[in-house]
Amino acid sequence: MTFDFSGQVVLVTGASRGIGEQMAHDFAECGAQLIVTSTSSDDREELVERFGVPTSFYPVDFTDRASTNAFLDQLRSIERIDVCVNNAGTTRHGSLDAASSDDWDVTTNVNLRAPFFVTQAVANSMKRHGYGRIINISSIWGHIAMPTRSVYAATKFGVRGIALAAAAELAPFNILVNTVSPGFTLTDMVRQNYSKAELKEIAARIPLARLAEPSDISKAVLFLASKLNTYITGQSLLVDGGYSIV
Numbered sequence: 001m002t003f004d005f006s007g008q009v010v011l012v013t014g015a016s017r018g019i020g021e022q023m024a025h026d027f028a029e030c031g032a033q034l035i036v037t038s039t040s041s042d043d044r045e046e047l048v049e050r051f052g053v054p055t056s057f058y059p060v061d062f063t064d065r066a067s068t069n070a071f072l073d074q075l076r077s078i079e080r081i082d083v084c085v086n087n088a089g090t091t092r093h094g095s096l097d098a099a100s101s102d103d104w105d106v107t108t109n110v111n112l113r114a115p116f117f118v119t120q121a122v123a124n125s126m127k128r129h130g131y132g133r134i135i136n137i138s139s140i141w142g143h144i145a146m147p148t149r150s151v152y153a154a155t156k157f158g159v160r161g162i163a164l165a166a167a168a169e170l171a172p173f174n175i176l177v178n179t180v181s182p183g184f185t186l187t188d189m190v191r192q193n194y195s196k197a198e199l200k201e202i203a204a205r206i207p208l209a210r211l212a213e214p215s216d217i218s219k220a221v222l223f224l225a226s227k228l229n230t231y232i233t234g235q236s237l238l239v240d241g242g243y244s245i246v
């Protein structure tokens, strides 16, 4: 059994870096055509070429309502999208006391509002074709919590809620909706928020004794997004090396 996305169109939001970039590479390697986004239109030329398969690029900044609406309009006009991965995300760490309304607005717009309306936009074409796989990228902080993660956790618990309700509503159309919840993964998001010493300490607390590579997350997403997934919907798969079980 192999992952085969040939003939399928796969949307990955936030595919310029990190986990999203890895997933786009892996979907491409398995035969998919891609729709990818980043926040900057300067990325267009490079991203269209990067994955070596037919790729459509849309610049979108989910903190900007006009940019988001323009992107959603474009999505609604696309004839066929087989797989949608709501991956683009952002984080601002800070105590409950220190969180500003700007922190709340930025984080919820990118991590929660965007996945909701993207799901709504792609579900229509998936319904027409009687097939779809939607994956929301949540986090360990969508299952457990710690100090300084209140705003981020609100969004990451929230995308699980969106996936559950959408899974129930879209099941009659053969659209399966799931969530993948990464643990600490070596991307810019982690490198910008933790020192090397802190990352060493974190690794020591993980049963598998290392942080995740983006490919660890991508493999789980590809399975849930593939035709091999015929009966899993409304689930959240933690990919965290065991961090949340000890």
Ligand SMILES: NC(=O)c1ccc[n+]([C@@H]2O[C@H](COP(=O)([O-])OP(=O)(O)OC[C@H]3O[C@@H](n4cnc5c(N)ncnc54)[C@H](OP(=O)(O)O)[C@@H]3O)[C@@H](O)[C@H]2O)c1
Residues within 6 Å of the ligand: 013, 014, 015, 016, 017, 018, 019, 020, 037, 038, 039, 040, 060, 061, 062, 063, 086, 087, 088, 089, 090, 110, 137, 138, 139, 140, 181, 182, 183, 184, 185, 186, 187, 188, 189, 190
């Ligand atoms: N890394 C981890 O440890 C970890 C753990 C759990 C969950 N996650 C989740 O996994 C997903 C990917 O994270 P990552 O670690 O790969 O992060 P990353 O390396 O920081 O990449 C984030 C991606 O999201 C895009 N993005 C950021 N802000 C955006 C905005 N305002 N509008 C539209 N797109 C935006 C970025 O586009 P630009 O390149 O244009 O900025 C980039 O493509 C996120 O949902 C994150 O919450 C990550």
